[in-house]
Amino acid sequence: MTVDNGAHPPLRIAGRDVARSLTASIDDLASAVAARLADEMPIYRALPQREIEAIAFRCIELFTTLLAERRPARDSELAEPRNTAARRAEEGVPLEAVLHAYHIGVEMATASLSGGARPEDIDDVLVVNAMVLDFLRRLSIAVSSAYFDERQIMESQKNSGRRSLMSALVAGEDLDAVVTRTGLRLAPKYLVLSLAIGENDDERRLGVNGTVAARRKLRRLQGELDRITGEPALTVIDSSGGLALVPCPSSAPDWEQLRAVVDRLERALGAQLHAAGAVAQPADVPAAVEQTTDILALVTRSNRAPGLYRLVDVLLDYQLSRPSAAQRELAALLGPLGGKPELMQTLEAYIASGLNRRATAASLAVHANTVDYRMRRVLELTGLNPTDPADLPYIGAALVALRSVG
Known part of the structure; x- marks a missing residue:
């Protein structure tokens, strides 16, 4: 939509100059918008009604100017809706409620203009509708952007505080100082x-x-x-x-x-x-x-x-697994199996299976006789018998110690 001041006569619907008509009813309309918001959305009841009326007034006032000048809103003219959206974000008002509020305001303003429209008003009605859609699009983009920017800042500050608190907790630092600085509680x-x-x-x-x-x-x-x-x-x-x-x-x-x-x-x-x-x-x-x-x-x-x-x-x-004088000695019991990964793997699988040779064989995809052979080799090399209950505590302890000393 292009600016074309003075090139067109005023927009008229039902014999009324729409910009002048909207200006004349702006006070009552702003009050009606605030009342409807409080009635339809409980979260707006908790906000100062005078502030909501003032915001509705200035939004409708801006749209009146756009109608009179038959042009789109400039970015600079949307500064207040952006600032308001940032405040709503800080107050925890959901974005959908913020956008819904602006849609209600524009909807009510548009309804007040189009009442009594006649067939001969179709051209001006179409122009007004196009301007309404353009205004809502620009307004929604500005409000959403400001809202998300504020939420991102808030989340960044919150996350920064959480990171500081976590660092202090893990490091054993002065927690009182961090709590005071971040406002977070322990x-x-x-x-x-x-x-x-x-x-x-x-x-x-x-x-x-x-x-x-x-x-x-x-x-x-x-x-x-x-x-x-x-x-x-x-x-x-x-x-x-x-x-x-x-x-x-x-x-x-x-x-x-x-x-x-x-x-x-x-x-x-x-x-x-x-x-x-x-x-x-x-x-x-x-x-x-x-x-x-x-x-x-x-x-x-x-x-x-x-x-x-x-x-x-x-x-x-x-x-x-705790470091001790005995740990390395325990690990050394299985030292002879070093360089023989198939024996070590089979021994660990055999212990994990509860000394079940068939389950061990299945887990390793080998024959059960292969498991028997490897267990005999473990006995020959280490002197510890995986099938002897007396040797099992030493083998289990040696495996843990070996993993720990790595």
């Missing part, structure tokens, strides 16, 4: 989760953008973590895993429910998920992070099934 306790995530089908599929697939996976993960207690989780996570601190109430969590949550998480991600968890008060988070990191490394190195693990689930292995 939870009574945190569920500390160290996570290892496998690839899902989207990431493996040829022709799929791996970055997009990974981001989609992370959004699902963050959403599920936030739902554990209804509080946003503090996270440092990429597509392969990371660390999450989930705010908890003072009572102890139900670990069976948490196991179910981790199982649900795995299904939502479409990928294997190993998690190591512990609950700690804010001051004890650094120690809990160290512990869950060690537990996660232990369960992934030993090829345990996906799921949630606590210290109580891996007590013996955890203790044997």
Whole structure:
């Protein structure tokens, strides 16, 4: 639409100059718009009605000017709707409510102009309708852009505060200073989760953008973590895993429910998920992070099934994996198997199967006699008999120690 001041007579509908008619009714119309908004959208009842009336007045006033000059709105003339949209974003008013409010205002203004339109008014009615659509388009773009810009700023500030809080918790820094600076509050306790995530089908599929697939996976993960207690989780996570601190109430969590949550998480991600968890008060988070990191490394190195693990689930292995004078000596018991990966693989599979030679053979895709032969070779080389109950504790401890000293 082009500016053409003075080139056309005033737009008229039902014998009325539409711009003058709108100017004459602008006060009553602005009040009616504010009343309808409060009636139809409860969130607008909580906002100052005088402010809403003033915004409606200036919006209708701008449209009146555009009708009189038969031109589109300039960007500079939409500064106030943009500023208002930013305030609504800050107040938490949904964008759909903001846009709906402007549509109601323009709709009511347009209805007041078109009443009593006659067949001979068709040309001017079409021009007015075209100007209405153009005004709404420009207004919606300006309002949406300003709203999202403000939300992005707010989210960036919030995320920055969360990152600062998480860093302080993990590092054992002065938490009071961070809380004062960010305005965030400390939870009574945190569920500390160290996570290892496998690839899902989207990431493996040829022709799929791996970055997009990974981001989609992370959004699902963050959403599920936030739902554990209804509080946003503090996270440092990429597509392969990371660390999450989930705010908890003072009572102890139900670990069976948490196991179910981790199982649900795995299904939502479409990928294997190993998690190591512990609950700690804010001051004890650094120690809990160290512990869950060690537990996660232990369960992934030993090829345990996906799921949630606590210290109580891996007590013996955890203790044997701690550095000590005995650890290297235990690992050395299996030293003769170095350079013989087929023997080590078969021994681990045999222990994991509960000493079931047929299950071991099936997992390795070999004959059961091959398993027997390899177990005899283990005995010959190490002096430890995998079929002798007396030797099994030493073999199990040696496997854990060997994985730990790597």
